Amino acid sequence: MLYDHFADLELRVDEYDLEQHERDTSSGFTRTTTVVSLHGDGETGQGEDVTYDNEAHYTLDDSPEEFPVTGEYTLDEFSDQLSEVDLFLGNEPNQSIFRNYRRWAFESAALDLALKQAGTDLADRLDREYSPVRFVVSTRLQDPPTGDRIRDWLDRNPDLEFKLDPTSDWTAEVVDRLADTDSVRALDLKGQYHGTTVDQPADPDLYERVVEGFPDALVEDPELNDDTRPLFDGHEERVTWDYPIRSVETVEDLPWEPEWLNIKPSRFGSVESLLDTIDYCRENDIGMFGGGQFELDVGREHIHAVASLFYPDAPNDVAPKEYNAPEPSSGLPSSPLSPPTSSQGLEWK
Incomplete structure (x- = not known):
């Protein structure tokens, strides 16, 4: 273990x-x-x-x-x-x-x-080597949503990939425009959040637009009810979970055995719970990718280190913190991130 x-x-x-x-x-x-x-x-x-x-x-x-x-x-x-x-x-x-x-x-x-x-x-403690880390850029669209922010990023770096947060004001035209970029790898429906500033209530029309409009992307944290659950029939392998995942027990409590999980170390609280859950995913062939929490300092390094050892090639939501700035900019690190030539502790500079 x-x-x-x-x-x-x-x-x-x-x-x-x-x-x-x-x-x-x-x-x-x-x-x-x-x-x-x-x-x-x-x-x-x-x-x-x-x-x-x-x-x-x-x-x-x-x-x-x-x-x-x-x-x-x-x-x-x-x-x-x-x-x-x-x-x-x-x-x-x-x-x-x-x-x-x-x-x-x-x-x-x-x-x-x-x-x-x-x-x-x-x-070294795990007798492993750090690997380059693929990352996607997580962002919300401007209000009203147009997709211009994504186009702006792609004009600066056409190889970027994205994880986006759909909202009910995403029209079919917005979905088509984003899908045409072929750069969206995951969509976070935020359906598991309640009482937060990022809540997105279950919206069958939005869910259908997202599931059908991005047929190859992962779809994260839907709220499943009588109206929305049927929309995922045949698409269960694309559904990934984030907010509920805090331990092995929370994985076992999911509506079905998942194909993918978003692993955010901070959600687990303890080193033991994080590593036990990674063990469980590896034993059960569950794909993993890293998730960020708008870290401003060493926390970002730590999620890079964990991703580098356990799921380096996944669509990791761990872009360097500069990508979280209010406006897109040029000259930022590209994916994949090169591993450090030397490191100590949890550092991954």
């Missing part, structure tokens, strides 16, 4: 600090994240909290309370210790999944630190 390669890694944490990052995004909101740095034995391990609540980051930054994370552990012991810590300081997060996001920041920082203190990196 993959986790067995890491559970007994030793780490020493002498102190930690937190640093906020903030940036406007192509999806029209200001992204705030917090980088967790664990220091010990002359090394620093880092992780990134991708909680989608800016106030929760500000509260964390302003709090004088210290989390009880210093000491000497194995990685498994550190994870057990962390499971007993209220990382939201007595405040209930807006969504329960945010607890996983913040826990992942500390767990990934601990894994990064433990690997560095052992003088190794993620690939």
